[in-house]
Amino acid sequence: MRSETPRALQARCWRRRALGAALALALASPLAGAPGAWADVRRSDVVLGQTVEQRSMPASSCPSIDAQYAALVDGEGTLYFGRGLDARTHIASITKVMTAIVALETGSLDQEVTVSAAAAAVGESTAGLRAGDVMTLRTALVGMLVPSGNDAAFAIGETLGASMAAEGQDPMEAFVAAMNATAQRLGMADSLFSNPHGLDDGQFEAEMYSTAADVAVMCRHAMGFEEFAAIVDEPSATIEVSRGGEPAFLELTSTDELIGVYEGACGIKTGTTDAAGPSFAGACKRPAGTLFAVVLDSSSESQRFADTEALYNWYYDHRIDYKLAQSEVTATMEVDGQPREVPVVAEVSDGSWLDRTVKATLADPDQAVEVFSLRGNVSQSFELNEVVGAIRTGDVLGRATFYQANEVVATADVVACEDVPAPGFFESIGIAWTRFVGSFSGQPAAAESVVLNQTPLIYDKTPTVTS
Numbered sequence: 001m002r003s004e005t006p007r008a009l010q011a012r013c014w015r016r017r018a019l020g021a022a023l024a025l026a027l028a029s030p031l032a033g034a035p036g037a038w039a040d041v042r043r044s045d046v047v048l049g050q051t052v053e054q055r056s057m058p059a060s061s062c063p064s065i066d067a068q069y070a071a072l073v074d075g076e077g078t079l080y081f082g083r084g085l086d087a088r089t090h091i092a093s094i095t096k097v098m099t100a101i102v103a104l105e106t107g108s109l110d111q112e113v114t115v116s117a118a119a120a121a122v123g124e125s126t127a128g129l130r131a132g133d134v135m136t137l138r139t140a141l142v143g144m145l146v147p148s149g150n151d152a153a154f155a156i157g158e159t160l161g162a163s164m165a166a167e168g169q170d171p172m173e174a175f176v177a178a179m180n181a182t183a184q185r186l187g188m189a190d191s192l193f194s195n196p197h198g199l200d201d202g203q204f205e206a207e208m209y210s211t212a213a214d215v216a217v218m219c220r221h222a223m224g225f226e227e228f229a230a231i232v233d234e235p236s237a238t239i240e241v242s243r244g245g246e247p248a249f250l251e252l253t254s255t256d257e258l259i260g261v262y263e264g265a266c267g268i269k270t271g272t273t274d275a276a277g278p279s280f281a282g283a284c285k286r287p288a289g290t291l292f293a294v295v296l297d298s299s300s301e302s303q304r305f306a307d308t309e310a311l312y313n314w315y316y317d318h319r320i321d322y323k324l325a326q327s328e329v330t331a332t333m334e335v336d337g338q339p340r341e342v343p344v345v346a347e348v349s350d351g352s353w354l355d356r357t358v359k360a361t362l363a364d365p366d367q368a369v370e371v372f373s374l375r376g377n378v379s380q381s382f383e384l385n386e387v388v389g390a391i392r393t394g395d396v397l398g399r400a401t402f403y404q405a406n407e408v409v410a411t412a413d414v415v416a417c418e419d420v421p422a423p424g425f426f427e428s429i430g431i432a433w434t435r436f437v438g439s440f441s442g443q444p445a446a447a448e449s450v451v452l453n454q455t456p457l458i459y460d461k462t463p464t465v466t467s
Contacts, residue, residue, distance in 0.1 A: 325361055
């Protein structure tokens, strides 16, 4: 990391003072957690489409991070958390994710990349390349993404840009144009790139920006490339380049400090400049799916990883297993060859009788669904069949559907958990006569079906106020 210029340092100090003042105000407000606790939870932070203030959320239910801009999305693009999502800011070397996307979409992994004198002289974070080095595009991508090599990024831009450039056009100009065209194609409306590495001062000072929301889109797209995902998941790498006609081996170490440390962490890219501040775009893959965390302009290089962990932990801490069959009424049913008590989720009318119902449970009485608690409470709907005749344990009597935030999260068959015989011949005659007589006085022809299953609250929206 380069040392900050006096002007940049002064600006950062003023920014941190402003943050400190905002933090003090937050700690004095009902949003604050335990007295004296360090927490940067802002009323404007967004949780699943609503601000913390709109949700009246206590600080204890919110992720505490130091970054000025952030986003947390899943593999489907659902936004779980956001801060300053659409504010334009510098993203430093996270720019290299777009460079990799363009390279993977337009180049061949085994084509040659040659390091020019200009590429070797870029400086700052490098892969240790020298002018004249020759390697495959895949090797150059490793050199760019693992140690955040500006030299490798520049070499990729020059090499691929040469095949994109119109007559008389500078190759790097053509490559950057491809980066911006790709950004627009992906819907990154608030992003502008001016080089393939993300340096933003000195000879590389130019208009460039992106947002936390756009970076999340970019990272989700990049991780769809198998080669990209494999490279950014490497804690270290050894690459081979041809140097003066002889093989040279370069040892590289990832700048991602979460790989191998945080469960599921699998990339993606760090970034730091005076203008951008310490930043990180990360991915975490667990059985429930892949999460993407974007942290821009945190207070230190170590804090950007702490912020990322805080976002991941917040998400996983609010993932719960919600049992679907929940009823105070139980019945004995044979499950997997053994008798056991199961919840009775419904009593289903047997239309062959006047007043008989069939106790029913879910096909799997232990069925549960993993949900994100802050998304809202679970609701249900039951569609029960018109049942007549003899019923046997296990017969399907209907279907239950469970929702969270109006989205289906689970479905289950409703099955009989007891045997109910059909009426005998004389019983049927008596039932038919009773129904005939009762029809004149409006008597019901059969018992009503009743749903007994409950959906306990998992998220209480009542505001929590601390004294």
